[in-house]
Amino acid sequence: MIMKAKAPKIAEGIYFVGTLDWDRREYHGYTLHGTSYNAFLVFSEDKCVLIDNVYPGEVYSAQMWGRIKDAFEDQGKEMKIDYIIQNHVEKDHSGALSEIHAKFPDAPIYCTPIAKPGLIKHYPDLADAEFVTVETGDTLTVGKKTFAFLDAKMLHWPDSMFTFLTDDGILFSNDAFGQHLCKVERLDSEVPEEEVMEAAQKFYANLLTPLTPLLLKKLNEVVELGLLEKIKTIAPSHGQIWTNPMKIIEAYQNWATGVCQKEQATLIYDTMHFSTQYMAHAIAEGLISQGVDVKMHFLKEDERSECVKDILESKAVLLGVPTLFNKVFPSIADVLLYTEELEFSRTGIKRLGATFGSYGWGGNGPKWLNGKMADAGFEMVDNLEINYVPNDDDLEKCYDLGVKIAKEMKEM
Numbered sequence: 001m002i003m004k005a006k007a008p009k010i011a012e013g014i015y016f017v018g019t020l021d022w023d024r025r026e027y028h029g030y031t032l033h034g035t036s037y038n039a040f041l042v043f044s045e046d047k048c049v050l051i052d053n054v055y056p057g058e059v060y061s062a063q064m065w066g067r068i069k070d071a072f073e074d075q076g077k078e079m080k081i082d083y084i085i086q087n088h089v090e091k092d093h094s095g096a097l098s099e100i101h102a103k104f105p106d107a108p109i110y111c112t113p114i115a116k117p118g119l120i121k122h123y124p125d126l127a128d129a130e131f132v133t134v135e136t137g138d139t140l141t142v143g144k145k146t147f148a149f150l151d152a153k154m155l156h157w158p159d160s161m162f163t164f165l166t167d168d169g170i171l172f173s174n175d176a177f178g179q180h181l182c183k184v185e186r187l188d189s190e191v192p193e194e195e196v197m198e199a200a201q202k203f204y205a206n207l208l209t210p211l212t213p214l215l216l217k218k219l220n221e222v223v224e225l226g227l228l229e230k231i232k233t234i235a236p237s238h239g240q241i242w243t244n245p246m247k248i249i250e251a252y253q254n255w256a257t258g259v260c261q262k263e264q265a266t267l268i269y270d271t272m273h274f275s276t277q278y279m280a281h282a283i284a285e286g287l288i289s290q291g292v293d294v295k296m297h298f299l300k301e302d303e304r305s306e307c308v309k310d311i312l313e314s315k316a317v318l319l320g321v322p323t324l325f326n327k328v329f330p331s332i333a334d335v336l337l338y339t340e341e342l343e344f345s346r347t348g349i350k351r352l353g354a355t356f357g358s359y360g361w362g363g364n365g366p367k368w369l370n371g372k373m374a375d376a377g378f379e380m381v382d383n384l385e386i387n388y389v390p391n392d393d394d395l396e397k398c399y400d401l402g403v404k405i406a407k408e409m410k411e412m
């Protein structure tokens with residue numbers, strides 16, 4: 001199927017031929033309000049190169065084929081793809097690869113040596129395809145254009161790579177520098193800066209936090225290769241294209257080194273009968289009284305990918321839940337495990353931690369949580385347990401905990 005769709009031109013001879021996924025609200029545990037799968041067609045003399053493709057599904061590929069058709073019509077050429085560059089194996093960038101190969105079986109597929117078996121495992125019909133495996137320093141010259149490949153192992157899968165279109169200065173960075181946004185516009189400059197930066201922050205927090213050391217190494221390599229000055233545009237595989245690449249490169253440096261940390265505390269809690277809610281609100285007031293910005297997440301409403309977006313820029317993280325069966329109300333375990341997996345405090349960036357919650361008899365929930373947060377690398381300040389429904393004195397203790405944490409934050 002082909003859906004009639006325009007292919008926006010992002011530079012001379014270079015078109016966006018990806019898919020706008022208006023409907024997606026969840027992607028591997030990440031909440032979003034739509035996203036885009038960015039694929040690009042590059043024309044050079046009488047040849048054409050396709051970079052990445054889209055999520056599996058007829059409606060997605062119909063949109064992609066419509067844009068590809070439109071791009072060829074705009075060029076006044078018959079549809080023929082001569083080379084395929086596959087920067088990453090994951091399905092949201094490779095889901096249409098089998099049908100592209102079926103239509104253009106002579107087009108070799110350029111990818112990393114690790115990507116080749118991964119692609120064949122996903123799409124067994126590619127076993128007969130011509131693969132060209134490439135590493136950092138390898139290039140593909142098509143007409144007047146040169147594509148330089150840069151290995152991006154573990155940014156964010158072992159098979160990942162970047163493709164740099166040298167003369168145009170466009171870095172096709174795949175997931176790196178991406179954002180889950182589904183907009184009519186394609187460029188960063190066409191949407192409010194705050195919106196695109198917030199989406200990039202959420203993407204970084206959820207996908208790149210544990211890879212921070214590798215990311216810093218890669219950024220250094222880019223500088224050493226003299227690429228930084230040459231990058232005029234960054235075209236990631238999700239969301240807006242960066243026409244001001246330094247904006248997002250600097251943001252990545254700040255998120256990776258902790259420069260981003262603000263006088264901000266992220267407070268995440270849940271409750272059964274609302275006593276722990278009282279505590280959370282009172283602790284927040286204590287923090288606010290000292291000029292600290294509070295990001296509050298109530299786990300009945302909010303989910304983990306939003307919580308960790310705020311943890312990224314916070315100096316302190318407070319987790320609160322009531323005691324249940326001598327341990328904790330379990331919704332907090334999801335955030336706890338995720339925070340541990342993302343290694344927020346193992347990347348050399350100090351973050352304070354505290355726990356709190358209501359209990360009925362033996363208590364122990366906050367204490368148990370405290371140990372888990374300490375194991376995850378947080379520098380624990382305190383844990384506060386209040387029996388059943390907090391009274392005025394109890395609420396003052398909560399307020400004081402907020403003040404104490406705020407003071408420790410200021411000494412960091």
Ligand SMILES: Cc1cc2nc3c(=O)[nH]c(=O)nc-3n(C[C@H](O)[C@H](O)[C@H](O)COP(=O)(O)O)c2cc1C
Binds near residue numbers: 270322324361
């Ligand atoms: C099923 C259930 C199990 C509980 N287990 C414990 C427990 O093991 N130890 C304890 O101190 N309190 C226990 N409690 C009591 C709660 O921790 C207490 O009611 C607390 O005030 C609830 O806080 P919340 O209002 O924030 O939900 C339990 C409550 C329920 C409903």
